[in-house]
Amino acid sequence: MSQPVLIAGAGPVGLTLAAELARYGVPVRIVDRAAERTDKSKALVLWSRSLELMDRLNCTPAFLDAGRRVTGASILTADRTIGHLSFSDEPTPYPFALMIPQSDTERLLEEHCAGRGIRVERSVDLLSFKDEGATVTAMLRHPDGAEETLTTPWLIGCDGAHSTVRKGLGMTFEGDTLPSQWVLADVHLAGATRPEDEISIFWHADGVLALFPITPGRYRVIADIGETTDAAARHDPTMAEVQALLDRRGPGGIRASDPVWLAGFRINERKVKAYGAGRVFLTGDAAHIHSPAGGQGMNTGMQDAFNLAWKLALVMQGRAAESLLRSYGPERSAVGDMVLANAGRLTAAATLRGDVKQAVRNAFVSLVLHVPAVRRTMGQTMTELSIAYPDSPLTAPGGRHSGGPAAGERMPPRAGEPPVGAGDSPRFALFAAPSPEADALAARHAALLEPTPRAPVTPGAMWLVRPDGYVGLVARAGDCAAVEDYFTRLT
Ligand SMILES: Cc1cc2nc3c(=O)[nH]c(=O)nc-3n(C[C@H](O)[C@H](O)[C@H](O)COP(=O)(O)OP(=O)(O)OC[C@H]3O[C@@H](n4cnc5c(N)ncnc54)[C@H](O)[C@@H]3O)c2cc1C
Numbered sequence: 089m090s091q092p093v094l095i096a097g098a099g100p101v102g103l104t105l106a107a108e109l110a111r112y113g114v115p116v117r118i119v120d121r122a123a124e125r126t127d128k129s130k131a132l133v134l135w136s137r138s139l140e141l142m143d144r145l146n147c148t149p150a151f152l153d154a155g156r157r158v159t160g161a162s163i164l165t166a167d168r169t170i171g172h173l174s175f176s177d178e179p180t181p182y183p184f185a186l187m188i189p190q191s192d193t194e195r196l197l198e199e200h201c202a203g204r205g206i207r208v209e210r211s212v213d214l215l216s217f218k219d220e221g222a223t224v225t226a227m228l229r230h231p232d233g234a235e236e237t238l239t240t241p242w243l244i245g246c247d248g249a250h251s252t253v254r255k256g257l258g259m260t261f262e263g264d265t266l267p268s269q270w271v272l273a274d275v276h277l278a279g280a281t282r283p284e285d286e287i288s289i290f291w292h293a294d295g296v297l298a299l300f301p302i303t304p305g306r307y308r309v310i311a312d313i314g315e316t317t318d319a320a321a322r323h324d325p326t327m328a329e330v331q332a333l334l335d336r337r338g339p340g341g342i343r344a345s346d347p348v349w350l351a352g353f354r355i356n357e358r359k360v361k362a363y364g365a366g367r368v369f370l371t372g373d374a375a376h377i378h379s380p381a382g383g384q385g386m387n388t389g390m391q392d393a394f395n396l397a398w399k400l401a402l403v404m405q406g407r408a409a410e411s412l413l414r415s416y417g418p419e420r421s422a423v424g425d426m427v428l429a430n431a432g433r434l435t436a437a438a439t440l441r442g443d444v445k446q447a448v449r450n451a452f453v454s455l456v457l458h459v460p461a462v463r464r465t466m467g468q469t470m471t472e473l474s475i476a477y478p479d480s481p482l483t484a485p486g487g488r489h490s491g492g493p494a495a496g497e498r499m500p501p502r503a504g505e506p507p508v509g510a511g512d513s514p515r516f517a518l519f520a521a522p523s524p525e526a527d528a529l530a531a532r533h534a535a536l537l538e539p540t541p542r543a544p545v546t547p548g549a550m551w552l553v554r555p556d557g558y559v560g561l562v563a564r565a566g567d568c569a570a571v572e573d574y575f576t577r578l579t
Contacts, residue, residue: 090404092117094226094240096214096253100131100190101372101389102246103197103208107145108397110204112514114404117238118201119212119228125198128349129189129274131386132300132308133158136175137472137498138387139182141394141556143507147200148182154196155188158301161287161470163453166339170291170450171457178471179500185287185471187302189274190386214252217243219366242400243368246393249356251374257365263358263428266379267315268439271325271333274349277307279341289438290337293446296438297337306348310380311337312439323352355379357432359424363417369396376424381434384427387472392420398514398555407535408578415482423475430469473498477558484574487562492519492545495562499553505542509555516560517542518571520550525568533575 093109095102098120106118134142134151142148160174176183198208211231218225224243228236245253254261282288282299290297300308311333313323327347334342359376363369372389396416402408440449456462468474477483478496487495499519501507508517520526520541530537544550544565552561552571563570 090241091115091223091239093242093244093400093404094119094214094224094238095244095246096226097245097247097251097372097374098122098194098198098208098210099126099246099248099372099389100193100197100386101393102244103194103201104390105244105246105371105393105397106201106206106208107147107197107204108393109401110201110206111145111512112397112401112405113512114397114401116206117209117240118206119209119214121211121213123211123231125191125194127191129191129302129308131190131193131380131383132187132302133383133387134186134188134193135383135387135470135472136178136180136182136184137475138390139186140180140501140507141391143181143501144394144510145200146510147196150196150200151186151188151193154192155186156301156303157184157285158187158287159184159285161289162282163289163291163457164339165291165450170454173457173463173466173470175467175471178467178473180471180473181501181503183471185383187300189302193386214247217253217256217368219243219368221366224367241367241404244396245364245368245370245374246372246389247374249358249373249377251370253368254360254370254374257368257370259360259362259365259370261358261360261377263356265319266355266357266435267317268312268355268435269314269316269321269323270353270355271309271311271313271323271330272349272351272353273309273325273327273330273344273347274302275307275309275327275330275344276305276346277309277334278305278343278345280307281339281341290339291438291446291450292337293443294337295441297333299338309334309344322354325350325352355435357428359421359428361421363392363421369413369416371396371420375420376428378428379431379435381431381438382427382470384431384472388423388427391423391472391475394556395420398509401514402536412482412578415480419477419480419482422477422479482554482560484561484563484570487559489546489549489562492549492551492562493559495559497559499545499551499557499559501557502542508538508553508557514555516555517553518550519544519553521547521565523566523568525566529568529571532572536575536578
């Protein structure tokens with residue numbers, strides 16, 4: 089195996105990538121310019137799809153123990169419920185949003201990495217880098233001021249919104265800072281009349297107030313406080329202001345105390361066009377940032393890492409052609425576009441001003457949220473179970489068979505079976521009836537395919553599922569030539 093992959097940034101995304109690569113036996117170094125892990129709750133939600141992917145790392149139980157399950161979200165006014173979304177019926181082992189402060193997510197991931205022998209090198213700054221074609225030369229500065237020149241086969245920028253890696257690639261972070269100003273309070277609330285296993289979003293004439301349960305009695309409060317034309321403006325909230333927002337926009341009778349964190353923030357909606365160039369990739373906030381509405385930011389970044397890790401491992405271990413890595417950017421950029429658009433729509437709806445517009449919005453949302461199909465689509469979007477790669481170069485076109493997922497879609501995990509991609513080697517799984525041809529195929533492609541087929545979803549077809557649980561190919565039952573062809577293109 090070659091020299092270590094260099095991961096710049098040990099936030100949730102860099103740590104996820106390090107954990108995945110370590111699982112596959114890929115050597116990594118992970119550096120972070122910060123001396124300490126964050127102690128802030130920042131991203132609060134882990135969605136169902138992230139938890140499913142974390143199953144492959146075998147660390148979901150630790151997160152479930154540390155987090156709090158929230159089973160739905162309600163949009164409310166002072167006197168009525170506009171609509172309710174339940175996650176309980178989602179077809180996943182994790183039909184809930186797991187509320188867990190980002191500080192805990194990072195702690196658990198870092199502990200998991202440590203268990204695999206990966207130590208985050210703190211106070212180590214990536215200063216610059218140069219893609220030399222066959223390798224990347226990176227310049228690091230250590231806490232004592234010493235500079236190190238490092239040669240790495242791949243550099244991954246997990247270094248957040250102000251990414252050195254993105255700037256080094258000369259990429260623009262296209263988009264805007266929205267004019268709305270926001271208050272964030274991580275506080276204790278007493279007298280809350282809302283269910284503690286629900287996210288409560290109040291649409292008031294003045295603006296939105298959202299309450300996210302964190303631990304018993306502790307909540308994240310978010311509210312917008314109007315617009316500014318000053319791009320640099322930041323508002324530092326006080327507890328008195330938070331209390332006033334709760335009194336005016338909430339159901340009444342809620343008292344805030346014991347603040348853990350008070351902050352003002354602005355929303356940026358920005359994204360790169362390409363998620364890397366040559367031997368350098370971008371993931372997480374380095375590639376996309378957007379409104380926290382929907383709580384998708386960190387989840388999207390972590391899923392960038394899951395997408396990249398198995399591809400990098402297969403390429404570095406000589407089991408797949410380097411061209412496999414070219415699917416990372418298009419797949420994740422399409423997801424980034426969708427997340428940006430959805431978060432933008434949610435934010436626009438929540439911050440709408442004007443009595444008439446708000447009345448129309450409330451009536452419309454109330455109407456559509458009573459349609460089961462709309463609720464189902466929204467639930468699948470929020471939980472990220474509907475993420476799919478229909479247009480990916482890794483998706484064999486036209487693959488569909490009734491009763492099972494189409495090519496590009498997620499293969500739902502099955503009870504009693506390990507998730508596809510679990511274990512110490514990224515392997516595809518073939519969901520097909522057993523046959524000598526399927527056995528011969530598995531033997532020929534032992535480096536890429538699980539040795540034994542799994543039961544097909546329905547008779548009449550077979551599904552080839554990637555190590556990250558997405559269907560690459562759907563073919564007629566027994567059409568092993570289609571699978572052979574798929575692997576030929578991969579290698
Ligand atoms: C106030 C606030 C509230 C938020 N709320 C939510 C929410 O509710 N839901 C949600 O999904 N998201 C939320 N987010 C966003 C979420 O925190 C980010 O999406 C997430 O942290 C992105 O993870 P990341 O690993 O990509 O980047 P980061 O967490 O930013 O980590 C990047 C790391 O790279 C390091 N680094 C930077 N430059 C270098 C360098 N040159 N060399 C070495 N290391 C470097 C940094 O020190 C940092 O540790 C919130 C963010 C903020 C600030």
